[in-house]
Every structure is written in C-alpha cells, then in structure tokens.
Amino acid sequence: MPKVPPVLLDQQLCFSIYSASKKFNHFYQSALAPFGLTYPQYIAMLVLWEDAPLTVHQLGEHLELDSGTLTPLLKRLEKQGWVSRVRSQTDERQVLIHLTEMATAKREEVYARIGQCQNLLGMTDKEIDDTMAELATVKSQLDTVSRQRLITKNIDSHQ
C-alpha cells in the first residue's frame, strides 16, 4: 500500500517549465533560421550586443554557462562571422569576445525580428512580467536549496 501519493508528470511544475523551455527553443530556432543562429547562440549575442567586448567568464555569468559550453559555442559563432576571440593583452588567461562588423550591422535586424516574434505570443507586458516574477520566485528557491545543500546532506537518511 502506497505511503505517499503518486507523482504525476502532468502536475509537475518542473515538467511544465522543461516543456516550455523546449518549445521556446524551437520557436526561436525557427525565427532565427534566416540568421543561422541557434537559441543559445542568440542569447550569447544578446549579451554581447549589450556589452561587448566581454571575457568568456563575464559572458558566462550573464548566461549561467561555463567555458565547457561557451568555448565551443563561441568557436562556432566565430566561424560564422559573428564574433572574434582575442587573447587579452593585459591578462593572458582571458579571452575577449568582440563583435564583428557583421554582428553590429545585423543587430537592428535581429532586434526587429525578435520583436515581431514576441508579438505573435499575444501576451501583454503585464502577463509577461507576472510570469517572470513567479519564475523568479521559483528560481530563487532552487538557488537557496542548492546553496544550502539540504538535498545531499540532510535528507539522505535512506542512503
């Protein structure tokens, strides 16, 4: 006889978010196809358009990605002409990511494209803000739990 209620996939917030994330990925992949950008490449470009040049580490802080993901991603962006990767003169450990002229030239075009795509979502600014606020709460809780390592230290009584 079950001591705990069943865990139903369709009632899981995690799956709801996981699924939405994949759909957004697909959505932007299609929308950005004319530019040949994947979704992760696109968000990297967003950060760089705001703030280039940035080191790999700085870019990673914005995107919450490490060099294991970023190094190959940036090499692909470089190959396709969006960025250049330049070893810093003042600190040889760092690699500075610069925008190319092409990237600067296409910035407005991509912004316009994304604006149109967002209109297709048919959500008001308030709806978007509210959803993001709730997600911020969830993420904050997840961060807290991870930071406190409650999971691996305190609950592992059955191990």
Add this chain to the structure above:
Amino acid sequence: MPKVPPVLLDQQLCFSIYSASKKFNHFYQSALAPFGLTYPQYIAMLVLWEDAPLTVHQLGEHLELDSGTLTPLLKRLEKQGWVSRVRSQTDERQVLIHLTEMATAKREEVYARIGQCQNLLGMTDKEIDDTMAELATVKSQLDTVSRQRLITKNIDSHQ
C-alpha cells in the same frame, strides 16, 4: 539610429524559462543522485510508473521526445536495471518498455524523495497551479505559432 528598442536578456521570458529549466534540472539531478537518475530519466520513469508497459512512441508522446532521444536514454535505463526493452510480438516494429522489479520496488522511495524536495520549494499548491496555468498559456501560443508556420512563411520578408 535604432529603429527598434534593444532586446535585453534579463527581460526575456524565454531566458527566464530557460534558466529556470536548467535550475530544476540541477535540483533534481542532486535530489535523485542516490538513485543514479538524471532528470530526463526520472520523468521517463514517472510516466512508466503511471502506465507501463508503453511503446517508445507512446512514452515519447507523454514526454514530447522522439526515438532519437529516447532510444539511447532507454538503453541507459535498461543497463542500470530500471526497465527492459522487449520487441512486441504482435507488431515487430514496436518496442515495449517494461518496468523491472527493482523499478517497481523503488517507486515509493522515489515518490517520497520527490515529495520532500518539493516541500523545499516552499510554494503553495495555488502558487504552483497559477504558474503552471500561465506557462500553459505560453506553450499554447508557441504551439499555435509553430503549427501555423507563421514564422518561416509570413515574416520572412527580409530573406
């Protein structure tokens, strides 16, 4: 002079969801470490605990994943003793995924573990329901847009 406003990463709903999805992934990866399950493996097990045996195709419908992802994932689950993959007798094209005795035996333990982890989130049922409802709206919109292929057909004027 910019014709369109800049697209700021931190104001993007897509990034908010992408980031939350990664955090959840990490959260469950830690929580399920004692069982040696990754997050995608875990949600596959959730569906199977509800409904096994299922064909690869049926499982994929619940998870929104295709055989390209599921086949290797299920092989890993099989290797670790959670499932068995059996070619159907009545239709040799299908592979039925059955739970092993170990999987059935560990079901309650995993449910309990996940229940504890969800408590750590500190969200009320209502808060979770509300967030999921908003995400359902977003996903529905994304599906509609994808289905209508508006992106690739109607907006591609600059191509």
Add this chain to the structure above:
DNA sequence: TTTCAAAATATTGTATACAATTAAATTGTC
C-alpha cells in the same frame, strides 16, 4: 498478391550542458 506508402525504431550528425580535469597565467605571501 504484389507493391507501395506509412509507421516505429534505430542511427548519424550537430549542438548544447555540465562535471571533472588540465594547462597556463596571475596574485598573494613570505
């Protein structure tokens, strides 16, 4: 019944993610 389209799974190739390790450069400390 032969044939051909459709269905189910597997495979291949590309692109993330991320843990763990490596390698090089820099900093702090004595």
Add this chain to the structure above:
DNA sequence: GACAATTTAATTGTATACAATATTTTGAAA
C-alpha cells in the same frame, strides 16, 4: 623574488535534444 593558491580557458567524457536518414514491419490499394 620564489612559490603556492587562485583564476581563466580549454579539454574530456557523459547525457540530452533533435533533424535527417535508414531499416524493418505493417497495412492498404491495385
């Protein structure tokens, strides 16, 4: 100034995702 600890990227290995293709089986139509 030597040198250990730290920082930064890159690399390695494993596990998703998913498009595209291949293979096998089934079902339906001629």
